Amino acid sequence: MRVKILIINGPNLNMLGVRETSIYPQATLEQIIGAAAEYKYEMPVKVDHFQSNHEGGLIDRIQQARGAYDLLVVNAGALTHYSIGLRDALLACEAPFAEVHLSNIFAREPFRRVSVLSDIAFCVISGAGEASYTLAIIAGLNLLKKKSKEKKK
Ligand code: DQA
Secondary structure: OEEEEEEOOOOHHHHOOOOOOOOOOOHHOOOOOHHHHHOOOOOOEEEEEEEOOOOHHHHHHHHHOOOOOEEEEEEOOOHOOOOOOHHHHHHHHOOOOOEEEEEHHHHHHHHOOOOOEEEEEEEEEEEEEEHHHHHHHHHHHHHHHHHHHHHOO
16 A cells, blocks of 8 residues: 655745745756655655645645545745644644755744744754655655554554
8 A cells, every 4th residue: 555645835835946046956846846756765655746825725735635645745835934724724634744844944034943833743854955855755654654563562
């Protein structure tokens, strides 16, 4: 059975490749997600992707993901720093999620160092650039493996 993974990207991440290339990767979102989906993980995965510039669209997609995915990987973009709606949607979804930032948010403006998602994420990956989503999936698969071992005990 394949592990079902949903990658979610928020506002402005569709602009990767042209957006602030001194801070963000020069690759496009499609290229980065394509590489994460094709990576040879230690177990079979099915990776779906959703990007929206709209908070409501992201919340709708997260609501639909409840019970349908084993793992979420979320780069909420600027919404990370203030969207309680997104936080509540992720809590209601109940699937473990990794919070991802391509840039190192802790080395940027003070308002970016605040996340309303980090304390409910199972991990935070920040500053790993193009490898970010792949690393988040590797960490998520390890978590699922650990959880299933604990269940069997
Ligand atoms: C980001 C960091 C956020 O502060 C910013 O608003 C983004 C992208 C990142 O991937 O580094 O849009 O989440």
